[in-house]
Amino acid sequence: MKLGLGWKLYGDGSAPPPGEVVRPDERLSWGRTAGLGAQHVIAMFGATFVFPVVMGLDPNLAIMMSGVCTILFLLIVNGKIPSYLGSSASFVGAAVIISPGGSDPAALTGAILVAGVVLALSGLAIHLLGPNVIVRAFPPAVTGAVVMLIGFNLAPVVSDAYWPHDQWIAVLTMAFVILATVLLRGFLARITILLGLVFGFVLSWVFDLLFGTTPTPLGDGTVEDAFRVDLSAVAEAPWIGLPDFHAPEFHLSAILVALPAVIALIAENAGHVKAVQEMTRDDLDPYMGRAILADGVATVLASSVGGAPTTTYAENIGVMAVTRVYSTAAYYVAAVVAILFGLCPKFGALVAATPEGVIGGITVILYGMIGLLGAKIWVENRVDFGNPLVLVPIAAGLIAGIGNVSVAFTESFQISGIALGTLIILVGFHVLNTLAPESMRPVPPTRDTSASATGAAEEGREEGREGAARS
Template sequence: IAASGYAGKGPNANIAVALGGIVACGVVYILIGAIVQAVGTGWIERFMPPVVTGAVVAVIGLNLASVPVKNMAAGNFDAWMQAVTFLCVGLVAVFTRGMLQRLLILVGLILATLVYAALTNGLGMGKPVDLSGIANAAWFGLPTFTAPVFTANAMLLIAPVAIILVAENLGHLKAVTAMTGRNLDPYMGRAFIGDGIATVVSGAAGGTGVTTYAENIGVMAATRIYSTAVFVVAAVIALVLGFSPKFGALIQAIPLPVMGGVSIVVFGLIAIAGAKIWVDNKVDFSQNRNLIVAAITLIVGTGDFTLKFGDFALGGIGCATFGAIILYALLGRSKN
């Protein structure tokens, strides 16, 4: 934004310029998807074999681990409540059957919230659950729309993010493939195009850039529900509920440590999906090439190793993804 020349012209102007960059990023993303759809995914497979994709998928979960562990537990009580939460989810996952087991994340979250409320509101052991926001919130509300402003500098700064989104989305598709046992490569171009269109629509209306949501992949792994019809229905429900401030207040009323405990489960399941790619494809870690690529990728991604190129920063997942691809290519001549 500062490079665009709009800095200092007010928050609305800055947001509009950022939105222009988001739309440009979406357009680039669509073009990449169209190329993949036209020429196929073979060239991607050569650059990202199972040892690379498994590491990238695992890194997505591991990179997110610090969010619940470091940012969603303010003290010792909150940390214990996170433990109670993932214990509740684990008990539901193992000892229930049928619909309860399918809804293990939701059921575990509700159980943990009840325990939290009993300990805080009842016994005064922590920050009590506050439901006043739900009572005061309106049932229906409209979002604020902001039109994008297109400037060359902002678009050049934000558009390259599409490359990172491609790598991340590829990892997500590989994770779903590992879970379902179904080859999703033929749909990769369509997935990129869909992501790009969603980003363009969101940016044009005043929203943030969007991409596939890794947390949902963890929920798929836990529930073993992969039906696209379920996700279409869920998307429609989410859109409708998005117009209800009261529902937003309900989500905000969920205790942060409880959300942190659920996040630990979900992010962990993503990391395990990466390991499953290695197991299913029988990746040979006695080969030093595979060992080095996986080892460096995991640490770079988990530690959120970041490289900066002027005003552009490539974070942990991006560095891990490109690092894995480059390392695998550079070490390709090794026989060990």
């Protein structure tokens, strides 16, 4: 199976019976494989275009590059790890600081590109030194704190940038997503963000018909009456064309803000590899570093043309758990479909027309969920906050990061927010644990765990049970 290409036909090409699975180097009939590819596209679609919109990047380009990067990922891991690379949420906090309101996308993508290089080098180091180096360098206490920092640092963005545009649309969209997440089951429960966006879009259009214009804050601080939905750009956009490319720019201050996301991405990728390993029962530890390297290379490629950063997607792991089909052939189909979607500017214009109030209602949940993933890492790994070696550096780093505290070294160079908080957590934790007596040092975990690993596996098992019940 050179480069992971060339799949064996599974049985007669039909779906596997209960208890059986289709392995990564096998495939169903091409018709069924195409159908599975379409499921993977739907699973990744919502988050893959929502995150670029929130970061002020072109969603069409993000969709297209997700397909290109997925193919690249599968080639680098030799088809051993079936995964889809969608847009990453880990850089959302950095985007708000570097390019507020999408004002400087070149500086943002430049910072993401450098972070991608660091992620790729980290993957190479993990490949050479072994996967246990992840836990030693980024123990759960540190990883959970950085992930929490990335999410909760975004709270002012919701309250200052999105929510004021239309508070009632934001409230109703938020309520819809909350109810849908609890009441819906199976696949629909996995795409509640996408459903919330559609609901808010339609609701905004209805509000325009019933109530007319609404006072809308402009970038210069003034307020103007405007309709919530403006589809003029959609009508003008062609059906077929290239997305908007741009070259990255490199600024040290922006790079320092983006680098903490690397820690979250290492944990996320490692967790997803563990989740796939748990379901396929293959030993994927030898490919852990290669997967992280592949994601880093993919992020470099995407950001080099102005696209969004990438990461492996738990949403697609859930699809595999339901279908019991781990064939990488389905991911190649999904990647090709995503590339074709990216070549439709009219679709991109429709996404860009999403009302700000809708984004406010979605992000108030989304940002909070990102932050709480950090707490999930702590709980699952039984992090001991009774130990001052854990408690003190994390407490200081969280407050410095969430409160956007700054330390100025010169008039033109300072470290603040997420970058400063991460530095305090990472350096403080390791320095204190080096200086402290052996009896005070926290006991390292005996296995590689993370929110992504446990969460993705649990979600996969749950969907698998629901899928079996439905069949």
